[in-house]
Amino acid sequence: MREFDVTVPAPAELGLALIGVPEGSDVQLQLRLEAVVEGVLATGTADVELSGQCSRCLEEIDGEDSFEFQELFFYPGREVEEDERLIVDETVDVEEPLRSAVALELPFTPLCREDCLGLCPDCGFQLNDDPSHNHGDKVDPRWEALAGLADEIEEKH
Numbered sequence: 001m002r003e004f005d006v007t008v009p010a011p012a013e014l015g016l017a018l019i020g021v022p023e024g025s026d027v028q029l030q031l032r033l034e035a036v037v038e039g040v041l042a043t044g045t046a047d048v049e050l051s052g053q054c055s056r057c058l059e060e061i062d063g064e065d066s067f068e069f070q071e072l073f074f075y076p077g078r079e080v081e082e083d084e085r086l087i088v089d090e091t092v093d094v095e096e097p098l099r100s101a102v103a104l105e106l107p108f109t110p111l112c113r114e115d116c117l118g119l120c121p122d123c124g125f126q127l128n129d130d131p132s133h134n135h136g137d138k139v140d141p142r143w144e145a146l147a148g149l150a151d152e153i154e155e156k157h
C-alpha cells in the first residue's frame with residue numbers, strides 16, 4: 001500500500017456550468033493506492049477551491065469543498081468495460097474519477113445562501129440587499145395615460 005499527498009493544479013472544466021473548481025487552482029490530493037488481486041484500488045480525497053454564481057441572484061460564490069472518490073484500476077491486458085479503467089504505463093489516472101465525484105456532488109443550482117431572495121422580477125434589483133423592495137400597485141402604462149387625460153379634462157372645467 002502506498003500513500004501520496006500532493007498538490008496539483010486543477011484541470012479545466014472541473015465542475016458544472018454554474019459552479020466548479022477554478023482552472024489552475026490548487027487541488028490537494030490525498031491518495032491511497034492498494035494492490036488487490038485484480039489491480040490497484042485508488043482511494044482519494046481532494047480538497048479544492050470552488051467558485052461560481054448563485055442561480056437565483058447571480059452573485060459570485062466562493063468556497064472550499066472536499067470530494068472523495070474510489071476507483072479500481074485493473075492490471076493491463078484485461079478486457080475492460082467502458083466504465084472500467086486500466087493501469088496504463090504503470091500509472092493510474094485519477095482525473096476522471098475525481099471529475100465524476102465533483103460533478104455528482106455539486107448542486108446544479110448553487111445558492112449564495114439557503115434563503116437567497118433572488119432578483120426582483122420587474123427590475124432586477126438584488127432583493128437580498130433590501131427584502132422590502134417592491135413597486136407598489138402597478139398601473140398599466142396605458143391606464144396611466146388615460147388617467148393623465150382625465151386630469152387634463154378636469155382642469156379645463
Ligand SMILES: [Zn+2]
Pocket residue numbers: 054055056057058059111112113116117118
Ligand atoms: Zn443568491
Ligand SMILES: [Zn+2]
Pocket residue numbers: 120121122123124125133134135
Ligand atoms: Zn424591482
